[in-house]
Amino acid sequence: MENKLPTIKEIAKRLNVSVSTVSRALSDHPRIGLRTKTRVQELAKELNYEPNSQAIFFKQKKTYVIGVILPYIREEFFSEAIRGIETLALEHDYTILLGQSFDDFEREKKVLDAFKKQRVDGVIISLSKQTNEYTHFESLEKYEIPIVYFDRVPPFKQVHKVYCDLRKGTIEMVNWLFNKGHRRIAFINGPDKIHASKERLDGYIDGISGKKIKVDMQLVERTDLTKESTHKAMENLFKTKNPPNAVITFNDYVHLDAVQYAKQHHIKINKEVLFISYANLPVTSYVAHPPMASLEQYPFRQGEKSMEILMELIKAKNEKRTLKAWFDEKIPATLITTRS
Amino acid sequence: MENKLPTIKEIAKRLNVSVSTVSRALSDHPRIGLRTKTRVQELAKELNYEPNSQAIFFKQKKTYVIGVILPYIREEFFSEAIRGIETLALEHDYTILLGQSFDDFEREKKVLDAFKKQRVDGVIISLSKQTNEYTHFESLEKYEIPIVYFDRVPPFKQVHKVYCDLRKGTIEMVNWLFNKGHRRIAFINGPDKIHASKERLDGYIDGISGKKIKVDMQLVERTDLTKESTHKAMENLFKTKNPPNAVITFNDYVHLDAVQYAKQHHIKINKEVLFISYANLPVTSYVAHPPMASLEQYPFRQGEKSMEILMELIKAKNEKRTLKAWFDEKIPATLITTRS
DNA sequence: ACTGCTTGCGCAAACGAGTGCGCAATTTGG
DNA sequence: CCAAATTGCGCACTCGTTTGCGCAAGCAGT
Numbered sequence A, B: 001m002e003n004k005l006p007t008i009k010e011i012a013k014r015l016n017v018s019v020s021t022v023s024r025a026l027s028d029h030p031r032i033g034l035r036t037k038t039r040v041q042e043l044a045k046e047l048n049y050e051p052n053s054q055a056i057f058f059k060q061k062k063t064y065v066i067g068v069i070l071p072y073i074r075e076e077f078f079s080e081a082i083r084g085i086e087t088l089a090l091e092h093d094y095t096i097l098l099g100q101s102f103d104d105f106e107r108e109k110k111v112l113d114a115f116k117k118q119r120v121d122g123v124i125i126s127l128s129k130q131t132n133e134y135t136h137f138e139s140l141e142k143y144e145i146p147i148v149y150f151d152r153v154p155p156f157k158q159v160h161k162v163y164c165d166l167r168k169g170t171i172e173m174v175n176w177l178f179n180k181g182h183r184r185i186a187f188i189n190g191p192d193k194i195h196a197s198k199e200r201l202d203g204y205i206d207g208i209s210g211k212k213i214k215v216d217m218q219l220v221e222r223t224d225l226t227k228e229s230t231h232k233a234m235e236n237l238f239k240t241k242n243p244p245n246a247v248i249t250f251n252d253y254v255h256l257d258a259v260q261y262a263k264q265h266h267i268k269i270n271k272e273v274l275f276i277s278y279a280n281l282p283v284t285s286y287v288a289h290p291p292m293a294s295l296e297q298y299p300f301r302q303g304e305k306s307m308e309i310l311m312e313l314i315k316a317k318n319e320k321r322t323l324k325a326w327f328d329e330k331i332p333a334t335l336i337t338t339r340s
Numbered sequence C: 001a002c003t004g005c006t007t008g009c010g011c012a013a014a015c016g017a018g019t020g021c022g023c024a025a026t027t028t029g030g
Numbered sequence D: 001c002c003a004a005a006t007t008g009c010g011c012a013c014t015c016g017t018t019t020g021c022g023c024a025a026g027c028a029g030t
Helices: A008-015 A019-026 A034-047 A053-060 A076-091 A105-117 A135-142 A166-179 A195-210 A227-238 A252-264 A282-286 A299-318 B008-015 B019-026 B034-047 B053-060 B076-091 B105-117 B135-142 B166-179 B195-210 B227-238 B252-264 B282-286 B299-318
Strands: A065-070 A095-100 A122-125 A147-150 A160-164 A185-189 A220-222 A246-249 A274-279 A294-296 A328-331 A334-336 B065-070 B095-100 B122-125 B147-150 B160-164 B185-189 B220-222 B246-249 B274-279 B294-296 B328-331 B334-336
Touching: A008 A019, A008 A034, A019 A034, A053 B053, A065 A076, A065 A105, A076 A095, A076 A299, A076 B095, A076 B105, A095 A105, A095 B076, A105 A122, A105 A135, A105 B076, A105 B095, A122 A299, A147 A299, A160 A166, A160 A299, A166 A185, A166 A195, A166 A246, A166 A274, A166 A294, A166 A334, A185 A195, A185 A227, A195 A220, A220 A227, A227 A252, A246 A252, A252 A274, A252 A282, A252 B282, A282 B252, A299 A328, B008 B019, B008 B034, B019 B034, B065 B076, B065 B105, B076 B095, B076 B299, B095 B105, B105 B122, B105 B135, B122 B299, B147 B299, B160 B166, B160 B299, B166 B185, B166 B195, B166 B246, B166 B274, B166 B294, B166 B334, B185 B195, B185 B227, B195 B220, B220 B227, B227 B252, B246 B252, B252 B274, B252 B282, B299 B328
Parallel strands: A065 A095, A065 A122, A122 A147, A147 A160, A160 A328, A185 A220, A185 A246, A246 A274, A274 A294, B065 B095, B065 B122, B122 B147, B147 B160, B160 B328, B185 B220, B185 B246, B246 B274, B274 B294
Antiparallel strands: A095 B095, A294 A334, B294 B334
16 A cells, blocks of 8 residues: 655645754754654654655665675685675665675676676775776766775785785795604695785795705696596696605695595595695585694684775765875784694 | 766756656657667767666566575575576576575564665565464565565465475385385485475375375484484484484484584494485485485575566566466376485 | 647656755844 | 743645646647
């Protein structure tokens, strides 16, 4: 029956006052008389009036929506990050638009475009592994939509970003293996395009060099994070006469695929070769051969921090302040060795 | 410099025509002369004009946004469902607002409220395990926001829903175990409040009864899906003199916890007792003791189907058609036994 | 030349709310 | 008792876009 949603206009008509009076009465404006105020407020309650936020957002040029783009939410790392983002978002009365790039560059652009159309107040993004060109982000500037990159960040300075210090973390990993007596430490890395791959490799090389042993690039493989590519990398590493006795994998998913290969080829896990990894996903506690150590990257905290920075940027924009510098937040990563 | 975004007004002023002419020229209205049309379109391109969708949505009373609420995206079942939803959404130029309830009733309400404020065009939801009261959904009716429930659906008829036929599926599971010679089949179920628990239990009872053996309710446990609660259930089942030789668990996560308990208590998995489960998550292919069979529930398809129905509902609403009936989509579940 | 049709465009209202300003009516102060 | 200050409320504009209607000019038909 009551098909139309109650509006301020409706209330005004029924009470024979002007819309402005109703608007002010509802926002408790001091210049409105007590009688009118209560009359308005009571009718509003009776009609179950709720302001049309779309209209308000439209006037204010704000949407209270932020866009989050990441490769795959099925990866626990990213779903944890979202949890961090969402938790903080709810506190700030923000809701989040979700878009997965599925590691596809074109899709990343499409999602970004959709978000732009929706006039999101800000964007938090973890780049697709294909992304090595960044012009599509420039159009957001025109709309003054702030962007915070996290985890998979672009390789240049002039952006706001949150990520783990993987160089340091990787050195820690090398040290840990070294102290356990390992000397032939292999490294299965991710795609070059991802900045995080470079960070890891730098750490690996620095870690090995720090031990005064020669870096053997035969022990370094690069994958595109697919199972096939990981198996290929394992094959390369273990077909040699002098195979590694420890393997560092790009993340826990790569670890799982590497271990799968090892099992299929009867390589004795934790005897012939020790696996350690990045990410420390909860799910690995259930698997047959969890990594013996894992570099925790605190996705929840990364998500929270990204959101925190984004809120700061949005606030600054609203107050027309210009920020002096780029946020560059390094979250310390820690090596976790206790496994259930 | 060019701080303001170009608007239709701006173009009108520069070209000394009216805004309506510009609007029509851009939408290729037949009553606008070719000269004016091209003049407008060229300037629009030059200024990089893009229509303000917020304004248009506001007028149209549409947002091209749908809200998706589910318990946890970290569960692969749900993240797969989202993938289904998102895939279809992008095709229809829709974007999705994401909200996790974390299986908390209050949070579910809060998220729903936020979505209402955002004036989403529709909602797809999988209920929290605490939800057994449904009044908060009624307020969406007032806003004529259609809702599609999926997987965890309410127990009554007058809603649109998508879910698997778990009764049939569970009978299939019982049959499978029976054919393998198992007679003492335990059942670790989820919370009563979830409709899916009831469906499973019905199937279990019907399956057992169909075999002309007596249903032993000592073999049926109920959990709240936490690890502790699963371990407790396992304890109850295995402390008896006549423990089960097969266990059906509510889903793969419960399976993992059940297997963990079995390992800790030196129960020989796959020898003394066989585990089978629901969901068939990809991640289980990496674990030490995957379920020997799993009832695939096709989350991607469920997501797609939900979105399909929602699109239908939104279309019907726009055309002011009233639908004759409630969508009640049963996706057939199938028992998968091939494991890597 | 008058009617009628087509072409090309502008006026103004509409969506739902916020807000600066002005105008009365009332109250206060001297 | 009159001026000034205060109180209470409405007018009209704004946000960016769409759209029904109307008006004028041009053209064809009779």
